[in-house]
Amino acid sequence: MTRAIAITRTTAPKTKPDPNDLGFGRFFSDHQGQMEWTAEGGWGPPRVVPYGPIPLDPAAGVLHYGQAMFEGLKAFRQPNGSVKLFRPEAHVQRMIVGAPRLCMPSPPADTMLELLKAFVQTDLDWVPSAPMTSLYVRPTLIATDAFLGVRPANKYLFFVIGSPVGAYYSGGLRPVRIWVERSQTRAAKGGLGAVKAGANYVASLYAANKAKKEGYDQVLWLDSVKHETIEEVGTMNLFVVFGDELVTPPLSDSILAGVTRDSIMALGQDLGLKVSERPITVQELVDGEKSGRLKEVFGSGSAAVVSPVGELAFGDNKIVTSKGESGPVCQSLYDAITQIQRGTRPDKHGWMMPV
Ligand code: COI
Numbered sequence: 552m553t554r555a556i557a558i559t560r561t562t563a564p565k566t567k568p569d570p571n572d573l574g575f576g577r578f579f580s581d582h583q584g585q586m587e588w589t590a591e592g593g594w595g596p597p598r599v600v601p602y603g604p605i606p607l608d609p610a611a612g613v614l615h616y617g618q619a620m621f622e623g624l625k626a627f628r629q630p631n632g633s634v635k636l637f638r639p640e641a642h643v644q645r646m647i648v649g650a651p652r653l654c655m656p657s658p659p660a661d662t663m664l665e666l667l668k669a670f671v672q673t674d675l676d677w678v679p680s681a682p683m684t685s686l687y688v689r690p691t692l693i694a695t696d697a698f699l700g701v702r703p704a705n706k707y708l709f710f711v712i713g714s715p716v717g718a719y720y721s722g723g724l725r726p727v728r729i730w731v732e733r734s735q736t737r738a739a740k741g742g743l744g745a746v747k748a749g750a751n752y753v754a755s756l757y758a759a760n761k762a763k764k765e766g767y768d769q770v771l772w773l774d775s776v777k778h779e780t781i782e783e784v785g786t787m788n789l790f791v792v793f794g795d796e797l798v799t800p801p802l803s804d805s806i807l808a809g810v811t812r813d814s815i816m817a818l819g820q821d822l823g824l825k826v827s828e829r830p831i832t833v834q835e836l837v838d839g840e841k842s843g844r845l846k847e848v849f850g851s852g853s854a855a856v857v858s859p860v861g862e863l864a865f866g867d868n869k870i871v872t873s874k875g876e877s878g879p880v881c882q883s884l885y886d887a888i889t890q891i892q893r894g895t896r897p898d899k900h901g902w903m904m905p906v
Contacts, residue, residue, distance in 0.1 A: 554596055554662055556584075556669045561601035570681040573717035575854060580677035580686065584670035584711040586663075587695075588656050597666040599673045602712065612694030612704040618653055619749040622646050622690040623853045624810070626671045626713075626906065628680040629894040635903040636688070637853075637892050639667055641810045646690060649746035654703035655692055663690070663709070670711050671906040683718035685892070687854070719855035724877040724885060726861030727768035727850075729784060731833060732758045733865065736775040737783060737805075744782070744805035751807075752786065759785065769850075771863060773833065775805065781831045787850030787858060788812035791831055792824075792880045794844050801828040811851040811888070817900055818887045824880065836863065840870045847878030857885045 561581045568578045579602055586597040612618045624642045626634050643664050647657040667688060671678070678686040690711040696704035735758040738744025743751055762770045769785030781800055783789055788809040791798045797819040802808050819826040839845030848860040859877035863870040890896035891903065
């Protein structure tokens with residue numbers, strides 16, 4: 552049963568940023584949603600309060616052992632001025648499924664969804680309407696218990712904040728240059744890779760930084776055992792077009808079940824492509840480039856939607872895809888998702904939810 556949500560409005564609304572210069576994750580709206588869990592009382596009442604610092608004991612579990620996870624979804628302004636969230640139920644489910652892997656309590660699905668909606672309703676005027684903009688919504692779950700013993704915490708905070716964001720790539724889809732990382736891994740078999748744990752993103756920083764220093768945009772992550780099979784790219788799931796087949800690696804305990812990944816598979820089928828989930832090796836990319844079978848490589852995620860890969864480099868070798876440009880399949884899928892999100896294409900999968 553859904554619980555009533557208390558709303559305390561800010562008395563000091565912030566000045567809105569320039570909608571043409573939002574970037575990603577730089578500005579934050581006026582409110583936040585919150586809900587606490589204690590071992591004695593379970594989940595407490597959800598509330599919306601003014602945006603601001605969260606009081607946190609310096610001994611809180613999240614600060615020492617990283618017991619934390621998050622989600623990322625977007626709210627879009629519709630042609631009639633209303634606001635809709637893209638696949639919020641899928642994001643809520645992913646947090647519910649992932650939390651137990653981190654020994655965290657899963658917030659109840661209906662309360663979490665109602666809190667997300669109440670938060671966006673409260674900050675409705677923070678959902679930008681300029682082309683390619685949206686409100687990025689960030690639900691987060693952290694351990695707040697003040698205790699240094701290594702065990703699951705007895706207190707948690709679920710909170711949700713929002714950030715008005717622009718297009719990830721202002722000049723259209725820009726193909727990225729990727730370094731194929733052969734020593735570090737993002738996630739190991741049996742590890743946390745399938746969970747949207749903050750730890751996975753920290754684990755990715757060192758190799759990503761190194762790649763950036765060498766002139767690349769991001770890294771291609773391979774399996775942690777043989778470093779042969781492709782897992783993800785940067786912070787995104789990966790897709791490859793071989794001939795008329797759209798392929799993505801199968802989900803495992805080291806690959807995140809991306810909501811955009813799932814949407815792309817559905818839309819790929821709608822576009823008449825053969826969509827497969829199967830392992831892809833670096834060697835298959837090398838062979839595919841030689842034979843001409845390799846057409847496109849791209850990443851998928853909530854933040855950028857898709858990110859075309861123009862070049863993959865390892866050692867002195869280089870694989871160039873779609874002549875280093877954004878390919879037609881990637882572009883069609885980007886158009887399909889973004890038009891559904893903005894209400895200019897029929898939402899036949901029922902992905903958009905009014906707030
Ligand atoms: C996404 O693509 O949605 C991501 O996961 C990146 C995000 C952490 C900024």
